[in-house]
Amino acid sequence: MAFIDMKRNEIQAKLVYYGPGRGGKTTNVLHIHKTMSRQICGKIVTIDTKGDRTLFFDFLPLSIGKVMGLSVRIQLYTVPGQVLYNDTRKLVLRGVDGVVFVADSLKVQQQQNIESLRNLVENLKDEKISVHDIPLVLQYNKRDLASSSIPILSHDEMEHDLNRDLGVPSFPASALKGDGVYETLREVSKKMIRRVTHKLRDGNY
């Protein structure tokens, strides 16, 4: 749910990083927190297990500038990717305004990517949101492994598996090195803000 506070002249929107376990969702958010100025970036919250797996979610608020005279605050969340935590994923998806789907480029993760995307579609449906309507961007993470001996999926394979029906923007990335992290965030933020401001301009508020 985007919330517009006319006293503070502020838009608040919720962005969720979704995807299979160990795909790099938390690494994206940690990179943003590490590299963004403190004026833009608020306090990060992570609830994880001893093994550094996300147990509940990560949270990071960002103030990213002004649109139509309104300050824009985006709240970044990640979900736990592990299959058994679906109730938690549904909880984090409540009131979502935009999604980054972080897919894992490892060949062995091909099926997990597809299942996680299917799970996103189902969970959005439970929130009465169509995956075709919500601002969505795909990120193909761990592309840096292309130079290693570890088998990875080609860009075309990932597009075929995940994006042939959706046709949304997709970005190659290495969240660990920071490549593609900001390109992904910029694109999904643009889509989210455009959606809110269109409604404002059309007088739907």
Added chain:
Amino acid sequence: MNLVLSRDSIHTLEKILENELLCNGVEHAFIIDTAGTLISEGGKLPMEDILPLAALSAANFGATEKMAQMIGEKDFSLLFHKGTNHNIHFSRINKDFILVTLFGNDVAIGLIRHGSNKAAEKIIPILTSQEECLCGLH
């Protein structure tokens, strides 16, 4: 669903928090939705602490709702966490909104519960009318 609150509505919400809770010695009080969005707040804590608290409060409420359902309840409409010096009280305003109150040991829990109930009664019509009149849809 989207929510837009006018300057006047936000001002009224802040006044309710002030009159029913803050003037009774509460450190901070804020209204959130179940997605963790901060709707209105007042008190001593800086915004950089309130935003993560809002997200965690919504998650806390959501998690205990699941626990409630496992024992045959719809939800727990009231939660209370007691610390050594600081305490947090959560109460459900309606199905979409939660009132969170932070207070020290010098304030009686009964006063918080009473103030939260009175505040919720006054908050509901404001948020409900805004929802009906001003919401865009996904």
